[in-house]
Amino acid sequence: MSLSRRALLATGLSSFATGLVAAPLQSSMRPIARVVPEDAVAQHIARSGLSGQVAFVAADINTGEIVENIAPDLPQPPASVTKAFTALYGLETLGVDYQFETRIIAAGRVENGILEGDLILAGGGDPNLVTDDLAALAQSLKETGLREVKGDFLVWDGALTNLDEIDAEQEDYLGYNPTVTGLNLNFNRVHFEWKRAGERFETTMDARSENYRPAVSIARMQIVDRASPVFTYRDLGEIDAWTVARSALNNAGSRWLPVRHPALYCGEVFATFARSHGIVLQPPKEVADLPDGPVLATHRGVPMTNLMQGMLRYSTNLTAEATGLKSTAHAVRQNRGLRTSALGMARWAADRAPGTAPAFVDHSGLGDASRVTAGDMVRFLLADNVRPTLHPIMRVIPLVDADRNAIANDRALIRAKTGTLNFVSSLAGYMRTSSGRDLAFAYFASDLEARDVGKQHGSENPPGSRSWNTRARRLQQQILQHWALRAS
Known part of the structure; x- marks a missing residue:
């Protein structure tokens, strides 16, 4: 694939x-x-x-x-x-023509490129949203002339019922048993990669897709000395904390791991692309209710x-x-x-x-x-x-x-x-x-x-x-x- x-x-x-x-x-x-x-x-x-x-x-x-x-x-x-x-x-x-939509909404007045209020990344449940799509969405936002956001950066995933995982009987580390929300990204998986550097390993956690691989901090990996299990997971509130057994790592490799906070994951990646266009956003915060406001940009999924x-x-x-x-x-x-x-x-x-x-x-x-x-x-x-x-x-x-x-x-x-x-x-x-x-x-x-x-x-x-x-x-x-x- x-x-x-x-x-x-x-x-x-x-x-x-x-x-x-x-x-x-x-x-x-x-x-x-x-x-x-x-x-x-x-x-x-x-x-x-x-x-x-x-x-x-x-x-x-x-x-x-x-x-x-x-x-x-x-x-x-x-x-x-x-x-x-x-x-x-x-x-x-x-x-047959239905398309999931992911929107950028302004909760406040935009004047001279400045939003006096909050910016919302609102998911519509699109299961196939990938990092490249967020890059395009950030480009569309730039093209509106927006330069600055005075308020918070909010993410909303209430378009669908949120599920911690599909099947509770499956192991935590299986990427094909993801969290499901109204705001999903990369099939709610993060890419874990490792490479031996002398006596230690260098690791990365990123949201890669076809053209981009932005690093993320919402998912973190620690290598520990143990025989088993290969992976452990802890939910630290807004952070996915993983450990991996050193004995399970070869010289170099990678694996997709599930993301248990997809809305924040999506928000972090979008903020990275917005910043590349000069739009600096606050760290994303989840919001239960979708604020009203004009739609500034929209990504439509495939029919x-x-x-x-x-x-x-x-x-x-x-x-x-x-x-x-x-x-x-x-x-x-x-x-x-x-x-x-x-x-x-x-x-x-x-x-x-x-x-x-x-x-x-x-x-x-x-x-x-x-x-x-x-x-x-x-x-x-x-x-x-x-x-x-x-x-x-x-x-x-x-x-x-x-x-x-x-x-x-x-x-x-x-x-x-x-x-x-x-x-x-x-x-x-x-x-x-x-x-x-x-x-x-x-x-x-x-x-x-x-x-x-x-x-x-x-x-x-x-x-x-x-x-x-x-x-x-x-x-x-x-x-x-x-x-x-x-x-x-």
Whole structure:
């Protein structure tokens, strides 16, 4: 990924026993011949060595008939496949042309380039705001003729409900589990970089993006002598205080860490750019209520269709949560908490695709308590006017062999959303087979027992998780190839 918006993600085979005979879906989709254990897909599952449970459904888009299915009514964590729901939720609720806005507001009179009052950086919830955008916003402010601010510099993040993190069960240092507010920057991550200099290390914490890398003081790092943990975090009120184990550092490297005070982070970076234009601002202060005043400058994010396409491609959790929270707030005319907002999206999905009953705890799929069945996922994908919206913005999924080499084919095409957590693997979307048949499909695999054990390990990659997910992705590919290259 570049440093632009793209950067800124022990049961045995007996667990499958109840799933190897297909169960009919209770919907308008018409089940055909049931899957028997000798079926090719069941053989792939049996040979995979994958613990836990596997469920999948493939259905003909034009007729609704089920091509194949195993355990279609088994609820499983959808992981980032949740973002397919979120994308349609945002597009239909906010509109395809909707743009998040970040504004500079003057609370007072501007005369002869001097503001006799406060300057406010007001977030609109834009999840994809990056440092380059703040540089452009500061340039726009300069072009208004403003030279001096007599009052305070305020930051406002009340456009969305503030969340300390998406999933409280995840480790503090994971950049893909950020704080969510109405004023976000660089996906609410700070860039930590280190370099050995003799017997010591030089470190930097900055808000880098494609063209700039301003240093920040709101996030601070201390290197300490210990074996573990690698990172610790403390919230010092308006400062993110990190420590890192010296033993974990090689000669040079970097890592993105979450920012827990995004509004102040955003304010500090904006003030840096304003100062470069001769506009000296006081240190940023958070304000609960947005003061009235004229808008001096505005940054508009990309239209919702482009935003959702990027989210589906790069699976950015902050984009999903901000979009979901904003969509629910728009629908009910009031900000809601994450669980309530996710429940609103689940109700919307059930109305959008009658017969489905998804259960969401967030809009990104980061929380593993969400549940969707493969059957409900396919019903959603087959619902009226869903495919014309989602198919064009979904990522193309290549067919690959066991060594991850592309399999040459000029007819089969897959567009889908992937999902991955430790011991959870999912994929759902649309496929044109080599024979020209159009399918909607969903594949969910999980070993929740192993995941629960892994959580106690306190590691980003608990023992066994990487090998499990590798086997799950390989099985996923085998099933895709079975459908894409062989399905009639």
